[in-house]
Amino acid sequence: MPSDSFDVIVAGAGLAGSLAAAVAAKNGLKVALLDRNKDDEVGKKTNWGWVCGDAVADSHIQYIKSKLDISFDYPELDVKVDGVLVLSPDLEYKVPFEGSGYVLNRPAFEYKLMKYAVKCGAEYMPQFEVEGPIIENNYFVGVFGKDKGMQHREIRAKVVIDALGVATTLRRKLPENPYVDKVVDISDVESTGRYIYDFDVDHQDERFYDPKNALIHLNQEWAPGGYGWVFPKKGTRVNIGIGVQRQSLEIRNMKMNKKDTLHTLMDQYVQNNPVIKNPRLFNDNNNGKGYWSVAVRRQLDCLTFNGYLGAGDSMAMPNPISAGGIGPALISGIMAGEQAVRSIQSGDVSVSGMWRYNLEYNQEYGKKTAGLEVFRTWMQSLNNDTINYGMKVFLTAKEAEDISYGRIPELSITSKAKMIIQGVSNMNAFNNLRYVVKKMKVLNDIYENYPKSIEGFTKWREMVKAEMEEAKSKFQPNPM
Numbered sequence: 467m468p469s470d471s472f473d474v475i476v477a478g479a480g481l482a483g484s485l486a487a488a489v490a491a492k493n494g495l496k497v498a499l500l501d502r503n504k505d506d507e508v509g510k511k512t513n514w515g516w517v518c519g520d521a522v523a524d525s526h527i528q529y530i531k532s533k534l535d536i537s538f539d540y541p542e543l544d545v546k547v548d549g550v551l552v553l554s555p556d557l558e559y560k561v562p563f564e565g566s567g568y569v570l571n572r573p574a575f576e577y578k579l580m581k582y583a584v585k586c587g588a589e590y591m592p593q594f595e596v597e598g599p600i601i602e603n604n605y606f607v608g609v610f611g612k613d614k615g616m617q618h619r620e621i622r623a624k625v626v627i628d629a630l631g632v633a634t635t636l637r638r639k640l641p642e643n644p645y646v647d648k649v650v651d652i653s654d655v656e657s658t659g660r661y662i663y664d665f666d667v668d669h670q671d672e673r674f675y676d677p678k679n680a681l682i683h684l685n686q687e688w689a690p691g692g693y694g695w696v697f698p699k700k701g702t703r704v705n706i707g708i709g710v711q712r713q714s715l716e717i718r719n720m721k722m723n724k725k726d727t728l729h730t731l732m733d734q735y736v737q738n739n740p741v742i743k744n745p746r747l748f749n750d751n752n753n754g755k756g757y758w759s760v761a762v763r764r765q766l767d768c769l770t771f772n773g774y775l776g777a778g779d780s781m782a783m784p785n786p787i788s789a790g791g792i793g794p795a796l797i798s799g800i801m802a803g804e805q806a807v808r809s810i811q812s813g814d815v816s817v818s819g820m821w822r823y824n825l826e827y828n829q830e831y832g833k834k835t836a837g838l839e840v841f842r843t844w845m846q847s848l849n850n851d852t853i854n855y856g857m858k859v860f861l862t863a864k865e866a867e868d869i870s871y872g873r874i875p876e877l878s879i880t881s882k883a884k885m886i887i888q889g890v891s892n893m894n895a896f897n898n899l900r901y902v903v904k905k906m907k908v909l910n911d912i913y914e915n916y917p918k919s920i921e922g923f924t925k926w927r928e929m930v931k932a933e934m935e936e937a938k939s940k941f942q943p944n945p946m
C-alpha cells in the first residue's frame with residue numbers, strides 16, 4: 467500500500483473521530499486520523515476552543531467502556547453530577563433529565579481519546595486541514611487538503627469517516643444523492659456561547675448554582691428558543707452559557723424593543739446570576755470563552771454514502787431538546803469504526819453494503835430523536851407564562867423525564883384530559899402537547915421500522931417528511 471493510501475481515513479479527531487479511528491485500528495485496519503489542530507490541542511472545535519457545556523450522562527461513558535479497554539478518571543472527568551435539572555422560567559419547578567453524569571475537562575478528555583486511537587494503531591496527522599473529498603465513480607475514495615507544511619496533499623482510502631463536526635466540509639461536498647442531506651435548516655440550529663469562570667459564591671441558591679447538579683434554565687427572555695446552563699466544575703468553577711434560536715431571538719428583540727445578541731445575552735445571563743460574584747475567566751488552553759453552533763434536529767435520515775460514513779455533529783446527532791451531542795458522538799464514532807471494519811472485510815463499501823450502520827445507530831440512540839424534534843418545536847412556540855404553567859400542571863417530573871428519554875407517557879396524559887386547565891392559551895398549549903405526544907408515538911413507531919435495507923428507504927423517508935412537515939407547520943417560534 468503506498469504511504470498515502472489507507473483502509474480508513476477518519477476526518478476530524480474530536481470525540482466521534484478518535485473513537486472511530488481507535489475501533490478501526492484495533493481491528494487491524496490501516497487508519498489515518500486527520501485533525502486541523504496541533505497535537506496538544508486535538509479536538510478543538512474552532513479558534514474559540516473546545517466550545518461545549520461538557521456535560522455527559524454516565525450511561526454514555528459506560529457505553530465506551532463496554533466496547534473498548536479504556537477507563538476514565540480525573541482529570542478528564544472533571545466533576546461528577548447527580549443529574550441535570552431543568553428549571554422553569556419562574557424558577558419554581560425543577561425537572562430531572564438524563565440521570566447522573568460528568569462535566570468533562572474537554573481538552574484532557576479529547577487528548578486521552580486521541581492517544582488511545584494512536585495506541586490502537588491509528589496514524590494521527592495533526593495540523594491537516596481537510597478541504598474536500600476525492601470522489602471517483604460516485605464513491606468517496608479519499609480526501610484532499612493542506613498538511614502541516616501547508617502543502618496540498620491527497621490521501622486515499624477505502625472508507626472515509628466524516629467526523630468533522632457541525633461545519634463539516636465533507637458532507638457539504640457530497641455528490642447530489644437521495645440519501646444524505648448536504649444542508650441543515652437554520653431553524654434547526656442553535657447559536658451558542660459559553661464561558662468558563664472561577665467565581666466567589668455570593669450566597670447559596672441552588673436554583674442558580676448547584677455543585678451537585680447541572681442546571682438548565684428555560685427562559686424565553688434570557689435565551690429565546692433555547693436555554694441557559696450553569697454546569698459545575700471542580701472547586702467553584704462553572705461552565706456557563708446559553709443557546710438561542712436565531713428566529714426566536716429576532717422576535718423576542720422586536721417584541722421587547724431590544725437589540726440583544728448572543729453575546730449581550732450571555733453577559734446578562736452571568737450578571738443576573740445572584741450566586742456568581744466576581745467571575746474570573748478560567749482561560750487555560752485559551753478555552754475560557756467561545757461561540758459555536760449546534761444542530762437540534764433528528765440525525766440525518768441516512769448516515770452513509772458510497773465509501774462514506776458520517777458520525778457525531780457532522781450528521782446533526784445532538785439531542786433535539788438538550789443539545790447533548792457528546793453521547794451520540796461517542797456512540798456513533800464507535801459504530802462507524804465497526805462498520806468500516808465489516809465493510810472492508812466484506813469488500814462492499816457501497817451505501818447498501820454499509821446500511822447496517824444506519825440500523826445500529828437508530829436502534830441505540832437515533833429512533834427517539836424525530837419525536838424529540840417535534841417536542842422541541844412545540845416548546846419553542848411557548849412563552850414563559852405557558853412554560854411555567856405547563857411545568858406545574860401538564861406533566862409530572864417523572865413524565866417529563868420519560869420524554870427526555872424518548873418514552874411516551876401516554877396513559878397519564880390521557881387521564882389528564884379531565885383536569886381543569888385555566889386560561890385559553892394554556893388549554894391550547896395542553897391540546898398541542900397532546901398532539902405532540904401522539905406525534906412522538908407515531909414517529910417512534912416509524913423509526914422502530916427503519917428500513918432493513920436500502921430498498922425501503924425512499925418510502926420510509928417520505929413518511930418521516932410528511933409527519934415532520936405536518937407537525938412543524940403547527941408550531942411557529944413565539945417566545946413572547
Ligand SMILES: Cc1cc2nc3c(=O)[nH]c(=O)nc-3n(C[C@H](O)[C@H](O)[C@H](O)COP(=O)(O)OP(=O)(O)OC[C@H]3O[C@@H](n4cnc5c(N)ncnc54)[C@H](O)[C@@H]3O)c2cc1C
Nearest residue numbers: 478480481482502509519520521596631778779790791792
Ligand atoms: C456551546 C455548546 C454547548 C454544548 N454543550 C453540550 C453539553 O453540555 N453536553 C453535550 O453532550 N453536548 C453539548 N454540545 C454538543 C457537543 O459539543 C457536540 O455534539 C460534540 O462535540 C460533537 O463531537 P464531534 O466529535 O462530532 O465533533 P467536534 O467536537 O466538533 O469535533 C470535530 C473535529 O474536527 C476538526 N475539524 C473540523 N473541520 C476540519 C477540517 N476541515 N480539517 C481538519 N479538521 C477539522 C475540529 O477541529 C474538531 O477537532 C454543545 C455544543 C455547543 C456548541
